[in-house]
Amino acid sequence: MTTQPTKSFGRQIVLWLTATLMIGVAASAAAHKYFFAITDINHNQSANSFEIIHQLTAHDIENTIAEQRNIHFSPELPEYEAFIQEYVENHFHLQMNDAQIKTNWVGLEIVRDKIVIYQEASANQFFAPLVVKNQLLVDTYPKQINTVNFISGKAKFSLTFNNSQRIATINNNN
Secondary structure: OOOOOOHHHHHHHHHHHHHHHHHHHHHHHHOOOOOEEEEEEEEEOOOOEEEEEEEEEHHHHHHHHHHHHOOOOOOOOOOHHHHHHHHHHHHEEEEEOOEEEOEEEEEEEEEOOEEEEEEEEEOOOOOOOEEEEEOOOOOOOOOOEEEEEEEEOOEEEEEEEOOOOOEEEEOOOO
16 A cells, blocks of 8 residues: 655655755855955064964865865864865965075864964074065965964064965065
């Protein structure tokens, strides 16, 4: 004996499909329209070091790495931090006298929907000009805006980077 679907069952399917479609549309609309990252560089004069903190939207850097490596990339992946470290070290550089300053990876933490990345670098014999190269996420997100805030003693500078502006210099007269 077979049973025929009732009209109420058919209506439930239509309602379920409609609700599913609406959730998908709402999720798409909720996706952010602004792509930005903030980097703070503090010149710690007493320690002769640069303390570098990057704040990136977690899914933006995850999507970028997933696209570049053609993998599903998430915090569950054992190489998660190593892949992020490699990406940041390849796309963010400090330079003095035409020589790249080596940055040391301190670590990262996930805070809500952000990834906070910590680096440090030696600032022995630091003097301006300091060249900052920031290409974080600009290849994946053409509208990406990266802000770098630099503090050294009483001097404070902010630099803005985007898809067409990837290098900037901090001089004594900025």
